[in-house]
Amino acid sequence: MGRIEKAFASAKKPAFIGFTVAGDPDKTTCIRIARALIAGGTDILELGVPFSDPVADGQTIQKADERALAAGTTPDTVFEIVTEIRKESDVPIVFLTYYNIVYRRGIERFYREAKDAGVDGILIADLPVEESEEVCEVAALCGIDPVFLITQTTSDERIKKIAEKARGFLYLVAVLGVTGVRDQVSDGAIDLLNRVRKHTGLPLALGFGISTPAHARTCTRAGAEGVIVGSAIVEIVEKNLGKPVSMERDLRTYVSQMKKDL
Amino acid sequence: MTTQGRYGKYGGQYVSETLMSALIELEDAYSRVYKDPQFTRNLTDLYTEYAGRETPLTFCPNASRELGCKIYLKREDLVHGGSHKLNNTLGQALLAKQMGKKRLIAETGAGQHGVATAIVGAALGIPVEVYMGEVDTRRQALNVFRMELMGAKVIPVKSGTRTLKDAINEALRDWVANVRNTYYLIGSVVGPHPYPLMVRDFQSVIGREAKAQVMKKEGRLPDAVVACVGGGSNAIGIFHPFLADDVELIGVEAGGEGIETGKHSATLCTGDTGVLHGTLSYLLQDEHGQVLPTHSISAGLDYPGVGPEHAMLRDKHRVTYTAVNDPEVLDAFRFLSKTEGIIPALESAHAVAYVMQNAERFDKDDIVIINLSGRGDKDVAEVAGMIEKC
Numbered sequence: 256m257g258r259i260e261k262a263f264a265s266a267k268k269p270a271f272i273g274f275t276v277a278g279d280p281d282k283t284t285c286i287r288i289a290r291a292l293i294a295g296g297t298d299i300l301e302l303g304v305p306f307s308d309p310v311a312d313g314q315t316i317q318k319a320d321e322r323a324l325a326a327g328t329t330p331d332t333v334f335e336i337v338t339e340i341r342k343e344s345d346v347p348i349v350f351l352t353y354y355n356i357v358y359r360r361g362i363e364r365f366y367r368e369a370k371d372a373g374v375d376g377i378l379i380a381d382l383p384v385e386e387s388e389e390v391c392e393v394a395a396l397c398g399i400d401p402v403f404l405i406t407q408t409t410s411d412e413r414i415k416k417i418a419e420k421a422r423g424f425l426y427l428v429a430v431l432g433v434t435g436v437r438d439q440v441s442d443g444a445i446d447l448l449n450r451v452r453k454h455t456g457l458p459l460a461l462g463f464g465i466s467t468p469a470h471a472r473t474c475t476r477a478g479a480e481g482v483i484v485g486s487a488i489v490e491i492v493e494k495n496l497g498k499p500v501s502m503e504r505d506l507r508t509y510v511s512q513m514k515k516d517l
Numbered sequence: 518m519t520t521q522g523r524y525g526k527y528g529g530q531y532v533s534e535t536l537m538s539a540l541i542e543l544e545d546a547y548s549r550v551y552k553d554p555q556f557t558r559n560l561t562d563l564y565t566e567y568a569g570r571e572t573p574l575t576f577c578p579n580a581s582r583e584l585g586c587k588i589y590l591k592r593e594d595l596v597h598g599g600s601h602k603l604n605n606t607l608g609q610a611l612l613a614k615q616m617g618k619k620r621l622i623a624e625t626g627a628g629q630h631g632v633a634t635a636i637v638g639a640a641l642g643i644p645v646e647v648y649m650g651e652v653d654t655r656r657q658a659l660n661v662f663r664m665e666l667m668g669a670k671v672i673p674v675k676s677g678t679r680t681l682k683d684a685i686n687e688a689l690r691d692w693v694a695n696v697r698n699t700y701y702l703i704g705s706v707v708g709p710h711p712y713p714l715m716v717r718d719f720q721s722v723i724g725r726e727a728k729a730q731v732m733k734k735e736g737r738l739p740d741a742v743v744a745c746v747g748g749g750s751n752a753i754g755i756f757h758p759f760l761a762d763d764v765e766l767i768g769v770e771a772g773g774e775g776i777e778t779g780k781h782s783a784t785l786c787t788g789d790t791g792v793l794h795g796t797l798s799y800l801l802q803d804e805h806g807q808v809l810p811t812h813s814i815s816a817g818l819d820y821p822g823v824g825p826e827h828a829m830l831r832d833k834h835r836v837t838y839t840a841v842n843d844p845e846v847l848d849a850f851r852f853l854s855k856t857e858g859i860i861p862a863l864e865s866a867h868a869v870a871y872v873m874q875n876a877e878r879f880d881k882d883d884i885v886i887i888n889l890s891g892r893g894d895k896d897v898a899e900v901a902g903m904i905e906k907c
Contacts, residue, residue, distance in 0.1 A: 359806030408538040432694035
């Protein structure tokens with residue numbers, strides 16, 4: 256059983272999945288951010304591998320990608336960050352990236368290096384299931400879970416196709432739109448959760464636009480096995496740039512508050 | 518998807534999950550109208566009565582004398598709006614209307630595609646919003662005014678490099694958020710399938726006309742057809758009907774300040790394969806897959822990617838892709854203005870510059886067709902400023 260599956264199977268409560276951009280604002284600070292997220296109780300750590308043109312992301316994460324790239328972050332840096340985290344934690348780690356980063360390095364090389372560093376799952380935001388055959392084969396060979404997005408516009412037929420290919424968990428997109436903090440969780444998100452549930456036994460996690468304990472509660476009461484928080488975490492990082500001590504404190508506090516109410 | 522939407526290994530649909538349903542809907546709608554004679558009639562009618570097609574294939578006696586071969590210009594500069602872009606926007610807007618979409622969004626670089634979208638929005642009664650890099654809104658202020666005059670809303674894009682690439686990023690983000698009622702009207706043969714196919718089909722009217730016209734005037738096919746390549750829509754439009762013929766096809770990219778300086782947009786000349794904006798093609802990128810900033814004297818060619826069909830034609834050596842630099846383009850801009858009284862768009866001046874640079878390759882009786890994809894009025898202020906600086 257992989258780390259992701261184990262995390263969901265053994266959890267008594269829904270999982271808190273925390274996202275940060277690898278290398279934001281630099282390698283050393285990013286490792287401290289990851290530590291703080293884990294110390295606050297993050298069940299699964301999601302790391303964005305930065306890309307120059309992150310079309311699925313809103314402003315907050317775009318800016319974080321730009322900071323990471325300006326600091327010289329490359330896939331090598333990202334693998335080094337994972338290696339460092341793995342020295343002290345067994346928390347499942349999932350990459351979220353864009354296809355050109357993987358394609359450029361070579362799919363096999365990227366997945367093998369990711370596995371060696373200790374990555375458990377990879378989600379490629381611009382790789383729909385129809386284009387994913389080669390990636391899924393390589394992922395299976397390397398023992399990495401291919402994680403996929405399902406959105407409110409995904410048809411039942413395609414949900415079935417995606418659920419067959421996906422491993423670990425399914426990432427349900429709670430909004431029509433890009434990543435970023437929103438006021439509330441839409442009814443559409445809950446409808447989506449119920450619709451996907453009919454087709455799969457995989458754990459379902461809701462993300463995009465989730466930032467408060469109330470949002471998280473809405474999701475988990477509707478039956479989500481996990482919530483994913485990205486932009487709200489990155490906003491804390493952004494607000495505390497140059498102040499690593501308060502950054503770590505704020506991140507720990509935020510995650511533990513979110514966790515308490517799950 | 519196996520063969521659908523692929524040009525050799527290039528093309529495909531590399532988009533966020535949210536957009537897949539929209540692309541499937543679009544493929545379906547397009548495959549229906551493609552075979553619908555009524556749609557074709559409506560479009561042909563708009564081409565003739567509204568856009569001013571067919572456009573002339575103008576013989577240029579003075580330029581021919583100077584360059585030592587028979588120069589013909591395919592006059593897309595005379596299409597309503599001032600460039601070939603309307604061929605595509607009319608087609609896609611008709612399709613959007615048929616699909617019941619209530620809003621058009623578009624990206625624009627030089628502003629020509631934005632203007633062409635604003636035109637169809639006004640003509641067909643569909644609200645239009647155009648994303649334009651902040652840098653380009655300044656370079657092409659006149660086109661911003663034209664778009665607004667025709668009722669379009671222009672949204673300056675302040676992220677990334679603030680040029681065409683980032684305008685496409687923002688348009689894609691908008692589309693993801695408003696996918697149910699919004700039609701994304703892409704302006705070139707880029708983006709996910711079916712865009713490269715649709716845009717090529719709509720632009721192929723250029724090559725079909727040119728082929729019939731040259732046969733009528735000269736009784737034979739041309740020796741060479743030359744077009745500039747940014748995303749590649751005017752080039753594929755004129756090349757496509759000649760692909761099976763014994764005609765040399767030359768695509769001219771923006772060499773900017775020179776390939777060796779790194780400040781250029783010559784994707785097919787220097788790029789490697791990669792994925793941007795939903796398609797696998799050639800791409801200007803660094804060793805880690807980050808997309809590189811580009812440069813060109815012409816905003817319309819300032820794009821790090823290129824249409825996937827061009828990528829295939831490059832690999833098959835069916836089309837020769839080359840590049841000319843900014844100073845040569847300025848020379849060509851002045852040359853055509855002076856010799857023929859035709860001010861070319863800086864984009865199209867790249868094709869003219871190639872023929873000037875390679876005039877010795879052609880014999881006196883060789884027929885060379887240059888696709889004059891747009892008129893240069895939009896560029897005169899910018900060029901005046903550059904000439905002053907020289």
